Amino acid sequence: MKNFIKNNKVTVVAFIICVIFVVLVFAIKLTFFPNEGTAIYGDRLDGIEKVEITDKQQKDIIKSLEDKDEVKSADTDIKGRTLNVLITVNDDVELDPAKALTSSVIDNLKKDQTSFYDIQVFISKDNDDTRFPIIGYKHQDKDEFSWTKDR
Known part of the structure; x- marks a missing residue:
């Protein structure tokens, strides 16, 4: 064994340096990324399977709109926990009728779904109307949408 180490000093030193380097990289990774294996949403989605918005409901929302x-x-x-609804309205639609379209979204959801999900509605036009796009947001604890203030 001593002869092996004497004959291969450079190899043994390089091997020891590599082992130390791997241990240091692993320690640094654990320091900067401690929760890499956990879910991105944490426990915020607990219970979502009880109030899941189905594909049929999503299609009903789209159809009703x-x-x-x-x-x-x-x-x-x-x-x-966020339902995003993207709506493109005709060029002649004004702000208030556009905002009223949110009732079609709420009408297609159950009460327990609206109290679990946050709902964002993005309403835009194809033309360059400066009043659009508008964004409406309904928090799960609220009954009404709040709208972008500059519109």
Whole structure:
């Protein structure tokens, strides 16, 4: 064993340095990224399976919006506890009728869903109307939407 170490000093030293380097990298990784294996939302999504918004409900929201004369297109997207609704309205639609479209979203959800999910509604036009886009937000604890202040 002594002869091996004497004959391979450079190799043994390089191996020891590599082992120390790997241990240091691992220690630094644990210091800066301690919760890498945990869920991105933590426990905020606990109970979501009891009030899950189904694909059918999302399609019903889209259909009820697109059935309105004011709406060109609509889409939904769920991220965690947030339901995003994207609505493109016709160029002649004013602010108040556009804001009233949120009732179609709420009407297609159950009470326990509206008290679990935050709902964001993004309403835009294809033209360059300076009053649009507008964004409405309903917190799970509130009954009404709040709207962007500059519109």
